[in-house]
Amino acid sequence: MLSALTLLLVYQLIGEVTVRALGLPVPGPVIGMALLFLTLMVRGGPSDTLRGTASTLLQHLSLLFVPAGTGIVLYGDRLGAEWLPLTAALIGSTFLAIAVSALLLKALSGRSTQAEPRQ
Amino acid sequence: MSGDFTEIWVYLSTSPLLGLTLTLLAYQAACWIHKRLGGHPLANPVLISVALLAAILLLTDTPYATYFDGAQFVHFLLGPATVALAIPLYAQWPRLKAMAGPLLASLIAGSLTAALSAYAIGAMLGASRESLISLAPKSVTTPIAMGVAERLGGLPSLTAVLVIITGILGAVGARYLYQWLRIEDHAVRGFAIGIASHGIGTARAFQVSEQAGAFAALAMGLNGLLTAVSLPWILPWIETLFAH
Numbered sequence: 001m002l003s004a005l006t007l008l009l010v011y012q013l014i015g016e017v018t019v020r021a022l023g024l025p026v027p028g029p030v031i032g033m034a035l036l037f038l039t040l041m042v043r044g045g046p047s048d049t050l051r052g053t054a055s056t057l058l059q060h061l062s063l064l065f066v067p068a069g070t071g072i073v074l075y076g077d078r079l080g081a082e083w084l085p086l087t088a089a090l091i092g093s094t095f096l097a098i099a100v101s102a103l104l105l106k107a108l109s110g111r112s113t114q115a116e117p118r119q
Numbered sequence: 120m121s122g123d124f125t126e127i128w129v130y131l132s133t134s135p136l137l138g139l140t141l142t143l144l145a146y147q148a149a150c151w152i153h154k155r156l157g158g159h160p161l162a163n164p165v166l167i168s169v170a171l172l173a174a175i176l177l178l179t180d181t182p183y184a185t186y187f188d189g190a191q192f193v194h195f196l197l198g199p200a201t202v203a204l205a206i207p208l209y210a211q212w213p214r215l216k217a218m219a220g221p222l223l224a225s226l227i228a229g230s231l232t233a234a235l236s237a238y239a240i241g242a243m244l245g246a247s248r249e250s251l252i253s254l255a256p257k258s259v260t261t262p263i264a265m266g267v268a269e270r271l272g273g274l275p276s277l278t279a280v281l282v283i284i285t286g287i288l289g290a291v292g293a294r295y296l297y298q299w300l301r302i303e304d305h306a307v308r309g310f311a312i313g314i315a316s317h318g319i320g321t322a323r324a325f326q327v328s329e330q331a332g333a334f335a336a337l338a339m340g341l342n343g344l345l346t347a348v349s350l351p352w353i354l355p356w357i358e359t360l361f362a363h
Contacts, residue, residue, distance in 0.1 A: 008199040015202070025347040027262040029201035030340055036205035046206050054203035057196070058332065061322035062164045063146045064197045067190035068261055069169040069283040070142075071276060073176050073183050078250070078277065085244035089254050090281065093237035094288045094315050095296055097258060101229030101338075102302045102311035108221035109307070 004053035011036045132181060138189020145171040158326075160294050165319055166287045197318075201260075204321075204336040211333035214306060222310060222337075229314035230342050233258035234350060235357060242361040249274055255354055256346055257281040260317040263343040267350050282317065289316025290323035305331040313338025 015032030018024070024031065040046055046054070072079070079086060131137045149167035156162040176186055187194070208215070215222070237254045246254070252273035256264040261282050268278035293312045302308055305328050312320035313335030321339050325332030 005199065008202045011202045011205075012198045025263075025266065026344055027201075027260070027266070029198045030260075030263075030343055032198075032202040033205045033208075033340060036202055037208055040205060040209040041212075045209065051206055054206040057200045057203050058207070058322075058325055061200055061318060061325060063143075063168075064193060064200055065165050065261075065283060065286065065319050065322070066142055066146055066168045066172065067187060067194040068279050069165055069287075070172040070176065070186065070190070071183060072169060072280045072283070073173050075277055075280050079280075082246050082250055085241045085246035086250060086254070086281070088244055089237045089241035089246065090257070090284055090288060092240045093233050093254075094258070094285050095292060096236045097229050097233035097315035098289060098293055098296055098311045099300060100232040101225045101314045102297065102307050103300060104228050105218075105221050105225035105307045105310055106302055106304065108224055109218050109304075 001049065001053055004047075004050045007050060008032075008036075008053070008057075011039075132185060135189035135192070138186040139192055140189070141172060141175065141186070142168070142190045142193050145175075160291050160323075163287055163291050163323070165283070165322075166291065169283070169287075197261075201318075204340070207325075207329055207333035208336055211330060211337075214330075215334070215337060218306065225310060226314060226338065226341050226345060229311065229338075230258070230345050230349070231353075233315055233342075234346065234353065238354075238357050239361065250277070252354070253278040254281055255357070256350055257285045258315050258317060259343045259346045260339055263347050267347055271351060271354055283319065286316045286319025289320040293320065293323070306334045309334030310338045314342045317342070 011032035012029050013032075014035060015030070016028030018031050019026065019028045145168040146164060148171065149164040152167055153159070153162045153164050172186070175181070176183060234255045237257060238251055241251050241254050249272070252271050253268050253275075255271070255273070256267040256278060258264075259267075259282070261279050264278050264282045265275040269275045289312050293308070293316070297303075297308055302311075308327070309321075309324040309331030312324055312331075316323075317339045321332060321335040324335035
């Protein structure tokens with residue numbers, strides 16, 4: 001657990017340093033993810049501890065968005081004044097984007113392979 | 120007695136302990152409710168936690184900055200969690216590689232649709248320019264969206280909130296949309312929600328299956344990259360289109 005967490009932090013650190021050194025427009029953790037992925041390709045897969053730690057962390061991914069989401073209290077006024085355009089834009093664009101991506105992917109990838117049980 | 124209480128409150132309101140503990144308590148309560156309601160997507164844990172915490176902050180008149188002093192420890196874990204997405208990605212790699220062409224096409228179409236339609240709907244209903252720019256990158260993960268909004272002249276912290284709402288909307292509604300559109304494949308379901316609803320959609324996808332989660336994680340990462348690179352080029356063009 002501890003060694004896996006350290007490994008994740010080391011990759012994040014490398015990612016952050018890379019982003020700043022090269023002036024890339026993406027966040028450090030995304031580069032860290034790409035580098036860890038490449039390492040896994042070379043090494044032929046994660047260790048059991050790394051897999052376990054990652055799965056624990058990702059099971060509670062929702063929790064990690066809560067502090068930023070609570071920032072909504074800062075924007076009560078603006079959300080109140082522009083609630084109609086903002087709500088319509090958020091709802092409309094989110095579902096349009098999901099529908100367009102899903103329908104196009106389904107059409108292009110042909111028959112839907114191995115449909116799993118419904119969620 | 121009331122003096123003691125004030126003293127205790129002064130301690131609690133200046134220590135990070137309260138913000139951190141409240142975040143975890145609110146989340147556990149939200150998970151409990153989510154479970155009690157049979158995992159109903161409308162009872163989304165992020166939605167319930169944020170509602171609980173926002174109510175507490177407003178009722179106790181606590182500034183968000185004070186709360187965040189404690190909550191930042193949870194927020195910080197987003198970094199290592201993002202890195203950890205490499206593991207499910209690796210596990211699904213054979214299937215991802217086999218679908219590379221269709222995935223790329225779907226990514227480009229979905230990414231453009233998200234930014235363009237958000238701007239267009241907002242503009243038609245009279246949102247301010249700052250709000251429109253803050254809306255455009257809202258389908259990608261928070262740090263990228265904030266960076267893009269800042270560079271283009273939006274309000275980064277407003278973008279953060281719009282990003283979260285977008286994520287919750289996708290996590291709550293995608294299932295009904297998929298049923299209506301008859302999308303069954305977990306790879307397709309995951310990828311589309313990752314494009315439109317970034318990490319919160321990805322978190323929801325992981326609750327459904329590891330395959331959906333891995334495809335969502337890939338879509339989230341790729342759309343983050345694509346939007347960071349393309350939106351600065353596309354936005355001026357969209358703005359001319361909707362200039363009045």
